[in-house]
Amino acid sequence: xxxxxxxxxxxxxxxxxxxxxxxxxxxxxxxxxxxxxxxxxxxxxxxxxxxxxxxxxxxxxxxxxxxxxxxxxxxxxxxxxxxxxxxxxxxxxxxxxxxxxxxxxxxxx
Amino acid sequence: xxxxxxxxxxxxxxxxxxxxxxxxxxxxxxxxxxxxxxxxxxxxxxxxxxxxxxxxxxxxxxxxxxxxxxxxxxxxxxxxxxxxxxxxxxxxxxxxxxxxxxxxxxxxxxxxxxxxx
Numbered sequence: 001x002x003x004x005x006x007x008x009x010x011x012x013x014x015x016x017x018x019x020x021x022x023x024x025x026x027x028x029x030x031x032x033x034x035x036x037x038x039x040x041x042x043x044x045x046x047x048x049x050x051x052x053x054x055x056x057x058x059x060x061x062x063x064x065x066x067x068x069x070x071x072x073x074x075x076x077x078x079x080x081x082x083x084x085x086x087x088x089x090x091x092x093x094x095x096x097x098x099x100x101x102x103x104x105x106x107x108x109x
Numbered sequence: 110x111x112x113x114x115x116x117x118x119x120x121x122x123x124x125x126x127x128x129x130x131x132x133x134x135x136x137x138x139x140x141x142x143x144x145x146x147x148x149x150x151x152x153x154x155x156x157x158x159x160x161x162x163x164x165x166x167x168x169x170x171x172x173x174x175x176x177x178x179x180x181x182x183x184x185x186x187x188x189x190x191x192x193x194x195x196x197x198x199x200x201x202x203x204x205x206x207x208x209x210x211x212x213x214x215x216x217x218x219x220x221x222x223x224x225x226x
Contacts, residue, residue, distance in 0.1 A: 031212070042199060042217035043152070050211070085150060091213065096165050097142075099152040
């Protein structure tokens with residue numbers, strides 16, 4: 001079966017660091033994606049991991065451990081505009097993508 | 110120069126009607142997708158086409174029929190609409206297996222909010 005878990009909601013303060021976790025159990029693995037989705041808008045691509053380790057992209061970093069079926073998205077120097085849902089997605093066999101339920105992040109002043 | 114576009118943006122209709130949603134991408138991608146995002150914000154893949162050929166067909170009622178006239182277009186036709194079909198439908202596209210970076214990032218359209226009354 002396919003299962004992806006993320007916390008439903010998180011709250012953090014402007015300027016802080018927040019880590020959003022994602023655990024997955026999928027029938028195949030060809031990469032893990034993180035997407036950002038603001039309310040009423042389309043998801044937009046943030047990061048991609050296919051090998052174990054950390055990928056850094058400015059204020060955003062993503063980590064993957066394939067043996068543990070675990071990833072996290074790290075957001076530094078939080079800004080108000082980072083308030084959004086963050087979706088973890090795994091690409092299985094072929095072009096089959098499975099998305100997690102998303103984590104709604106609220107950034108407070 | 111919108112990358113992935115969908116029409117209409119909003120669709121309000123009565124139960125039992127038939128409706129279509131259109132999607133076009135100008136990114137030169139080989140693969141296109143349809144997703145459904147329900148009220149709990151769960152994004153679920155419905156269909157995937159690669160170069161006009163169906164490659165993924167998840168457990169979706171056969172009232173939903175995708176059509177790809179060419180690799181830049183993937184339309185979704187829904188027959189006999191039901192209340193439970195109310196959701197936001199997103200179209201997306203990606204390079205597919207031909208992505209030189211290997212990432213195969215998906216680019217999403219703005220979504221179509223379907224409300225069935």
